[in-house]
Amino acid sequence: MTRRMWTYLLPVLMLCVLAWGVERFPPPQFESGHQVPQMATPLPRAAVWDWIDTGVLFAALCAASWLALKKRNRKWIAGLMIFSLLYFGFWRRGCVCPVGAIGNAALAAADSSYAIPAVVLAFFLLPLIFTLFFGRGFCGAVCPLGAVQDLFIIRPMRVLPALEAGLRLFAYLYLAAAAVMAATGTMFLICRYDPFVTLFRFDGNWNGWVLTASFLAISIFIARPYCRFLCPYGVILRNLSRLSKWRVTITPDECIHCRLCENVCPFGAISEPSKVLPLAETAENKRRLVVFIILAPILAAAGGWLGWTVYPMLAKQGGVAESAKSLGIKLAIVAGVFVGLAAAGKLIGSVIGRRQEDYEARRADCFACGRCFEYCPREQLKRKQ
Amino acid sequence: MDEKKNQYSRRDILRHGVWGACAAGVAGTGAILASKSRGQKYVWQIDPYKCTACGNCATFCVLQESAVKCVHAYAMCGYCDLCTGYYRPEPKELNTAAENQLCPRGAIKRTYVEDPYFEYTIDETKCNGCGKCVMGCTSFGNGSLFLQIRHDRCVGCNECAIAIACPENAIVRVPAEEPYLLKDRR
Ligand code: SF4
Ligand code: SF4
Ligand code: SF4
Ligand code: SF4
Numbered sequence: 001m002t003r004r005m006w007t008y009l010l011p012v013l014m015l016c017v018l019a020w021g022v023e024r025f026p027p028p029q030f031e032s033g034h035q036v037p038q039m040a041t042p043l044p045r046a047a048v049w050d051w052i053d054t055g056v057l058f059a060a061l062c063a064a065s066w067l068a069l070k071k072r073n074r075k076w077i078a079g080l081m082i083f084s085l086l087y088f089g090f091w092r093r094g095c096v097c098p099v100g101a102i103g104n105a106a107l108a109a110a111d112s113s114y115a116i117p118a119v120v121l122a123f124f125l126l127p128l129i130f131t132l133f134f135g136r137g138f139c140g141a142v143c144p145l146g147a148v149q150d151l152f153i154i155r156p157m158r159v160l161p162a163l164e165a166g167l168r169l170f171a172y173l174y175l176a177a178a179a180v181m182a183a184t185g186t187m188f189l190i191c192r193y194d195p196f197v198t199l200f201r202f203d204g205n206w207n208g209w210v211l212t213a214s215f216l217a218i219s220i221f222i223a224r225p226y227c228r229f230l231c232p233y234g235v236i237l238r239n240l241s242r243l244s245k246w247r248v249t250i251t252p253d254e255c256i257h258c259r260l261c262e263n264v265c266p267f268g269a270i271s272e273p274s275k276v277l278p279l280a281e282t283a284e285n286k287r288r289l290v291v292f293i294i295l296a297p298i299l300a301a302a303g304g305w306l307g308w309t310v311y312p313m314l315a316k317q318g319g320v321a322e323s324a325k326s327l328g329i330k331l332a333i334v335a336g337v338f339v340g341l342a343a344a345g346k347l348i349g350s351v352i353g354r355r356q357e358d359y360e361a362r363r364a365d366c367f368a369c370g371r372c373f374e375y376c377p378r379e380q381l382k383r384k385q
Numbered sequence: 386m387d388e389k390k391n392q393y394s395r396r397d398i399l400r401h402g403v404w405g406a407c408a409a410g411v412a413g414t415g416a417i418l419a420s421k422s423r424g425q426k427y428v429w430q431i432d433p434y435k436c437t438a439c440g441n442c443a444t445f446c447v448l449q450e451s452a453v454k455c456v457h458a459y460a461m462c463g464y465c466d467l468c469t470g471y472y473r474p475e476p477k478e479l480n481t482a483a484e485n486q487l488c489p490r491g492a493i494k495r496t497y498v499e500d501p502y503f504e505y506t507i508d509e510t511k512c513n514g515c516g517k518c519v520m521g522c523t524s525f526g527n528g529s530l531f532l533q534i535r536h537d538r539c540v541g542c543n544e545c546a547i548a549i550a551c552p553e554n555a556i557v558r559v560p561a562e563e564p565y566l567l568k569d570r571r
């Protein structure tokens with residue numbers, strides 16, 4: 001049999017060895033009138049659906065802001081959150097999401113040959129704009145990644161503030177790394193290691209399932225671990241939220257310092273009134289502040305140096321194209337400086353402290369989930385009226 | 386008291402200033418990116434003339450059962466009796482027994498058309514895009530078998546997981562109106 005095969009093949013091979021892809025065996029003319037079938041080409045989902053998604057996102061953001069700031073009702077917020085989980089998570093199978101859109105935005109900014117699809121751009125920008133006005137309503141009720149973790153909050157533990165701030169640096173690092181890798185066309189880090197997409201698709205390999213399961217298991221004790229310590233989009237949102245025009249307040253009118261809400265936030269976002277003066281006014285803290293301010297440029301330089309040394313290794317791993325390498329190293333240094341400054345900012349923030357007279361949810365940390373509302377006696381009073 | 390009031394208003398001014406700067410930043414980023422956007426929808430596809438059928442397509446898709454399948458450009462096919470995409474290089478016998486077939490999943494159906502021609506069709510529910518048949522067909526035959534991302538299965542990842550793993554950079558973004566890169570008679 002083998003011989004027969006080779007007697008057929010050898011002459012053909014010899015003739016065609018250079019002419020790759022030519023028709024070695026001319027397609028036949030059928031005498032029986034056999035019709036050559038057409039290859040089926042099933043189409044992707046129609047583009048109009050993307051616009052519907054954008055519309056749903058916009059409506060959900062409006063609803064989330066209204067529910068958190070005006071309606072002030074946890075049940076409604078939770079309802080919207082579950083809707084978003086079903087729609088953006090399970091129905092849209094986790095793609096496209098604003099978190100992953102960071103990759104598209106970075107690539108579009110760096111690579112002129114890549115045109116970011118309008119819908120992805122809308123997904124990237126809409127939550128940012130809403131956050132500038134109304135705080136992080138997106139995280140509380142619209143983001144499917146946040147929602148799935150939120151459902152697993154069963155026994156939340158308090159994380160020490162210093163530890164929390166330290167761990168949060170991972171998110172800054174992740175944002176920096178993801179932006180550099182996307183901009184150099186290496187990969188979309190965020191999408192690749194999205195811990196919940198395997199669940200949303202209900203399909204995937206074991207690594208994906210293990211990642212999902214571990215994050216959900218941690219969520220039981222440490223509420224929303226991805227949001228607090230890793231989410232790169234959360235880094236942008238939390239800093240925009242600091243400045244938001246309107247904010248989520250625990251009490252509907254005035255704080256009576258009853259302390260009932262003190263411990264109810266599973267994310268530890270509620271801080272108590274500052275007891276004395278802002279901390280920086282004590283001598284010890286003034287000294288520390290000076291040290292940290294001096295430290296800032298040193299940390300920035302260290303970050304930049306780190307970016308410069310680590311990048312070649314990452315580039316080798318990721319197989320970055322030679323042409324992208326010089327851009328990559330520049331970006332990596334900028335990203336390193338960014339992380340260094342973020343670390344310095346955290347240190348300085350830890351001594352400056354704000355004068356605060358009431359129990360308040362810190363804007364940066366508050367996901368606008370609305371859990372604290374019903375603990376406030378003023379809210380109860382208002383509802384009875 | 387006065388001093389305190391003053392302090393707050395200064396703080397407010399600072400706040401408004403920074404808010405304005407951030408808003409301008411977001412708007413600016415949006416505008417720059419929008420100028421680069423073509424408002425078009427893209428999907429992923431394999432350029433069959435770059436693909437070397439390395440096998441990564443079967444394993445790197447985020448779906449357990451890859452969205453990449455073998456397709457057949459029938460018009461290019463020689464309808465050979467001795468199909469090098471269908472038979473192993475050294476088949477025991479030239480019949481349809483599984484041990485003679487190249488496809489590990491028995492996804493290729495061979496039907497008699499007329500002497501000496503046979504038609505080969507792919508059962509996409511069985512194929513997992515491993516590319517063994519593609520390799521056989523392009524090395525020794527007409528190259529009418531090739532791999533494509535099937536859009537009824539692909540979930541349209543933001544970045545195709547196979548694109549990163551593809552040694553030939555054969556996976557590219559194509560406009561959604563033309564979602565296939567088909568081979569034709571060149
Ligand atoms: S922090 Fe990130 S993952 Fe969490 S809800 Fe916000 S955007 Fe989503
Ligand atoms: S990974 Fe690339 S070269 Fe390998 S089979 Fe897929 S498209 Fe072809
Ligand atoms: S885009 Fe995603 S689903 Fe489609 S082929 Fe690539 S990895 Fe598979
Ligand atoms: S050999 Fe691989 S690519 Fe070809 S039909 Fe079989 S499973 Fe599909």
